[in-house]
Amino acid sequence: ALARQLSAEDTAAPPAAPASPPRRRRDEFIASTGVAGAAADKLRSLAPDHQARLVRRLEISVAAGASAVDLEVVIMRADDQQYAATASELAALDPSLRPVADRLALTSAAVWSLSTLDSLQQEDLAYRFAEPGLLDDIVDLDDFIARAFAREKTCDILLRESMSFMEPDLVNAIHGLAVDLSRSCVKELRALDEPTQRDLARALATLDFRDIRDPSAYILRGLERGSLLGRVAAPPARPPPSPVAPPRS
Incomplete structure (x- = not known):
């Protein structure tokens, strides 16, 4: 009987390893937002680093009121330039804009575009983007920035000149x-x-x-x-x- 017990213990499956932090954060995000189908599958299939960076970006969208459908659209069209920028990518920005871009989880593509502005323009954006509530209604900051760079008066659009400035x-x-x-x-x-x-x-x-x-x-x-x-x-x-x-x- 003892031999049978030892044999059973030897062949029992080991306990499941705890989920890694990026995986756990991803699963919690999917469960809390209702993202499903192909978008959820794509998010699960990404490398852990890419998962973490994309979830960071998506969490900003959730805070701006994005629905599950909005999030699924962002996930399905996201490539490796549309995840939250890395520290080395943020280093290309003016020091004044760098922490603001990091807090907003701006994407690699958005950060590269902003880095083409001169230092004074980046300083203006750093102050403006830091204003509480200014960007709260924009569910896709990457799209907002890309559209601004595709039009004339890019800085005026980015600064949201039509909205009042906060003291x-x-x-x-x-x-x-x-x-x-x-x-x-x-x-x-x-x-x-x-x-x-x-x-x-x-x-x-x-x-x-x-x-x-x-x-x-x-x-x-x-x-x-x-x-x-x-x-x-x-x-x-x-x-x-x-x-x-x-x-x-």
Whole structure:
């Protein structure tokens, strides 16, 4: 009996190895988004590095509201230039644009196109692309950038000149928050006039969100009631210019 037991243990299949991080992330992505059919098969068939880079890009699309059908289209037409760019590819960009492009998981093709712009143009894009909410409605940034380079006034299109600009102080204040604001909240903040945006930036720096369950609702409610901007005193007025002494006779 003991011999039979040992024999059975010797021939038993070893426990399955745990899935690798890229594979696990891929499977979780497929399960959570509903991607199916040929697109799911293609994603599973890619090399682990390519899987990870494509999933990074797709996660940005999901955050922008892409549906399963949108994602499947992106997957089916993606080649090795349409995965999130590698560190060596990002190195071709101006240092100001590099971290922004990485955070947005811009593709190899998009990064190469952006690298052809001069440094000042890339700096402008770095600031603009970092604005909260600016690109939230674009489900395929690679396509957006490719279309911009296929038309005249490429930089104007990339900068989304038709959309209002957010005050630099408010951009920095939002990026400095320990919480994330909802898209609808950011959209309303962008619509504020410039002086109000600057005052709001100063007010946000005074807030402690640890006991606030819904930071976005809290901010919008505070703006509506006037209590949020009331937290900061108006900046001191500039002293009047000194009178010019009359010329000596």
